[in-house]
Amino acid sequence: MIQASIATAAAGLALLALQWGGTDISILLPVAVLGLSVALFLARSMAKFLQIFIGVLAGVEGLLVALSLLRAFGLVSESFADYVPPASMPIGATIFAFIIFGVSRVPVIRTITRIADRYFTSRALSEIHVPLIGRIRASEGAIGTALLAFLLLINLGQVALNVRLNFFGRDMFNALQEKDAGAFWYQLFWVFVPLASVFITTALVEIVSQYVLRIRWRGFLNRLYVHEWLSEGTHYRMQLVGHAADNPDQRIADDLKSYIDQTYTLSIGLLNQSATLVSFIAILWSLSAGFTLPGTDIPVPGLLVWVCIAYAVLGTWLTHAIGRPLIRLYFQQERVEADYRFSLARLREYTEQVALLGGETAEQQALNGRFGMIVRNFMQIVRRVMRLQVFQSAYFQANVVVPYILTAPYFFIGKVTLGQMQQTVGAFSSVQGALDFFITSYSTIANYKAGVDRLTTFEAAIEAVRHQGEKGRVTLAPSHNGDLNVEGLQVALPDGRVLMTADGVSFRQGETTLLTGPSGSGKSTLFRAISGIWPFGTGQILVPKGQSMMLLPQRPYIPMGALRAAVTYPGTHVAYGDAAIKEALRAARLPALVDRLDEERAWAQTLSLGEQQRLAIARALLAKPDWLFLDEATAALDEPTEAEIYAVIREKLPETTVVSIGHRSTLSAFHNRRIDMVKTEDGLFAPVERRQPEPAE
Ligand SMILES: Nc1ncnc2c1ncn2[C@@H]1O[C@H](COP(=O)(O)OP(=O)(O)OP(=O)(O)O)[C@@H](O)[C@H]1O
Numbered sequence: 175m176i177q178a179s180i181a182t183a184a185a186g187l188a189l190l191a192l193q194w195g196g197t198d199i200s201i202l203l204p205v206a207v208l209g210l211s212v213a214l215f216l217a218r219s220m221a222k223f224l225q226i227f228i229g230v231l232a233g234v235e236g237l238l239v240a241l242s243l244l245r246a247f248g249l250v251s252e253s254f255a256d257y258v259p260p261a262s263m264p265i266g267a268t269i270f271a272f273i274i275f276g277v278s279r280v281p282v283i284r285t286i287t288r289i290a291d292r293y294f295t296s297r298a299l300s301e302i303h304v305p306l307i308g309r310i311r312a313s314e315g316a317i318g319t320a321l322l323a324f325l326l327l328i329n330l331g332q333v334a335l336n337v338r339l340n341f342f343g344r345d346m347f348n349a350l351q352e353k354d355a356g357a358f359w360y361q362l363f364w365v366f367v368p369l370a371s372v373f374i375t376t377a378l379v380e381i382v383s384q385y386v387l388r389i390r391w392r393g394f395l396n397r398l399y400v401h402e403w404l405s406e407g408t409h410y411r412m413q414l415v416g417h418a419a420d421n422p423d424q425r426i427a428d429d430l431k432s433y434i435d436q437t438y439t440l441s442i443g444l445l446n447q448s449a450t451l452v453s454f455i456a457i458l459w460s461l462s463a464g465f466t467l468p469g470t471d472i473p474v475p476g477l478l479v480w481v482c483i484a485y486a487v488l489g490t491w492l493t494h495a496i497g498r499p500l501i502r503l504y505f506q507q508e509r510v511e512a513d514y515r516f517s518l519a520r521l522r523e524y525t526e527q528v529a530l531l532g533g534e535t536a537e538q539q540a541l542n543g544r545f546g547m548i549v550r551n552f553m554q555i556v557r558r559v560m561r562l563q564v565f566q567s568a569y570f571q572a573n574v575v576v577p578y579i580l581t582a583p584y585f586f587i588g589k590v591t592l593g594q595m596q597q598t599v600g601a602f603s604s605v606q607g608a609l610d611f612f613i614t615s616y617s618t619i620a621n622y623k624a625g626v627d628r629l630t631t632f633e634a635a636i637e638a639v640r641h642q643g644e645k646g647r648v649t650l651a652p653s654h655n656g657d658l659n660v661e662g663l664q665v666a667l668p669d670g671r672v673l674m675t676a677d678g679v680s681f682r683q684g685e686t687t688l689l690t691g692p693s694g695s696g697k698s699t700l701f702r703a704i705s706g707i708w709p710f711g712t713g714q715i716l717v718p719k720g721q722s723m724m725l726l727p728q729r730p731y732i733p734m735g736a737l738r739a740a741v742t743y744p745g746t747h748v749a750y751g752d753a754a755i756k757e758a759l760r761a762a763r764l765p766a767l768v769d770r771l772d773e774e775r776a777w778a779q780t781l782s783l784g785e786q787q788r789l790a791i792a793r794a795l796l797a798k799p800d801w802l803f804l805d806e807a808t809a810a811l812d813e814p815t816e817a818e819i820y821a822v823i824r825e826k827l828p829e830t831t832v833v834s835i836g837h838r839s840t841l842s843a844f845h846n847r848r849i850d851m852v853k854t855e856d857g858l859f860a861p862v863e864r865r866q867p868e869p870a871e
């Protein structure tokens with residue numbers, strides 16, 4: 175399919191090349207296309223691409239200004255002069271280039287290109303299958319840049335085809351006016367058919383290429399964001415410090431996707447429409463040559479261009495005036511939709527609790543209330559869109575007749591031919607369409623800006639967490655004596671309030687320790703600090719060098735999917751054989767699960783808390799860590815089973831040092847040492863060693 179399309183496009187292009195000579199502005203496009211393609215292949219990043227793009231545009235404009243001056247001084251031959259646009263045209267285009275340049279310096283555009291650059295400058299090696307050529311290995315950034323370059327060229331090519339079609343319109347209507355059947359059929363079969371076939375095939379190639387680019391780009395940024403969010407416990411610490419980056423799931427899944435889709439659509443659209451604008455303004459300018467101020471003989475250079483711009487400015491201003499409230503309403507709609515979705519997801523998570531309490535009616539009322547907000551806001555959007563639609567429909571209808579109204583008087587007095595009139599109408603509509611791009615993209619741009627902000631605050635939150643408390647934070651350092659030592663530690667809450675202190679406390683290798691104390695005294699937080707995920711506070715924890723640690727919380731995390739993955743988590747299921755997994759389950763007193771390893775279900779909802787805790791113990795038996803921290807990890811078990819579990823740990827993991835947190839007095843029997851959290855004179859909690867009886871055999 176793709177090969178056939180490319181072949182058809184190539185044949186069409188060859189035919190077109192033979193036809194091109196008759197157009198007046200053919201000089202513009204090859205120069206621009208060549209310059210752009212060189213620029214793109216040189217560009218290593220979007221930001222650099224923008225600079226080069228503007229450089230090339232300014233270069234082309236400079237060339238045109240020079241040619242115009244040569245023409246003004248009569249230094250170019252008469253026939254060549256036909257191809258040189260009047261001086262005001264390149265000057266206008268140069269101003270346009272400077273506007274683009276100015277826009278590219280705007281902070282928000284820099285932010286957009288900075289996010290995009292992470293993909294376009296990537297050096298990660300990758301592969302792409304190119305039809306007719308085969309597999310190509312290159313860096314992902316180079317593949318992305320090449321795809322983008324290809325797409326830009328296709329889009330510029332489509333603008334060029336539109337320009338050619340505009341001249342086809344002129345020639346065909348002139349042939350009709352002169353009743354020249356031969357010229358008419360020639361235009362139809364030798365100009366229109368190849369043009370149309372190239373158009374169709376380039377549209378096909380474009381759609382395939384842009385989907386490939388979008389998914390590669392999204393895949394890359396998705397992996398990058400997930401990696402940054404997950405590494406070094408950032409995901410956990412981000413939610414500790416507050417709401418600077420709410421709903422990271424939405425940012426990674428939705429905002430990233432919209433960012434890529436809209437960046438592509440808006441930037442390609444902008445480029446496309448800019449090229450259309452420049453090309454057709456040139457045509458409209460030269461077509462305005464015979465036009466005078468209505469009712470007089472005073473010639474106005476570029477009359478049609480000015481009328482067209484004035485008309486579009488009026489349209490844009492009215493659209494803005496009518497449509498402005500839509501930005502706020504769309505934003506609001508996103509929020510109420512997200513709230514509704516979240517309520518449903520939360521209900522799914524707590525389905526058992528709701529069913530037990532018979533809370534269905536209350537839930538239904540709350541859901542209806544939230545949905546009511548969706549409907550109310552939506553109806554406001556409908557009312558606003560209706561007004562905008564009435565205006566835009568009238569405006570677009572007027573677009574059809576306005577150019578005829580403008581040119582008809584000149585046609586009737588014989589100043590322009592039917593073909594020229596037709597061409598003027600076409601060019602007017604194209605310029606109009608390009609200027610309308612801003613009208614039609616109005617709300618998209620507003621949404622886009624909100625999405626980009628969400629991504630940048632997400633990145634900023636990740637950065638902030640990484641550099642959090644570089645001056646004062648709990649630090650981890652290797653201990654060389656095999657013990658875990660706490661020195662000068664002050665553990666604080668995220669808001670800076672000190673919670674507990676610990677100095678000179680050691681957890682010795684090979685000794686089982688029980689940590690007890692009042693609820694809220696900071697036992698779990700001390701464990702978090704030891705694992706390195708709680709940075710708030712000061713002091714140092716010396717962690718045995720090269721030894722593995724595992725921490726089991728009271729409520730274990732059970733991933734979605736097969737039971738096998740839940741037991742082997744966080745290792746992959748291939749890390750352990752079936753026999754080992756089954757043995758661990760039996761040892762953890764879960765024999766009923768042994769034959770259900772491949773079963774996929776919502777295990778977190780299916781298993782009782784006690785079963786989930788035993789499953790976590792099975793994980794520890796498989797992973798065989800050097801240090802095992804149990805934070806009330808057996809609190810949901812009955813006392814005899816808890817005793818069995820501790821016996822199994824001692825039997826199966828004789829080399830593992832166990833440190834437990836617990837409230838039950840029976841736990842003392844399984845530990846050599848006991849440390850209590852007690853309140854000191856300054857009102858803070860501190861660990862104090864207690865005498866401990868010998869553990870039961
Ligand atoms: N992310 C947080 N933000 C603010 N305060 C927190 C945060 N996490 C814990 N705390 C507070 O820190 C204190 C200590 O909590 P921690 O879970 O360490 O206590 P604990 O001794 O393990 O209690 P329990 O025996 O009830 O499990 C509590 O007052 C708790 O509210």
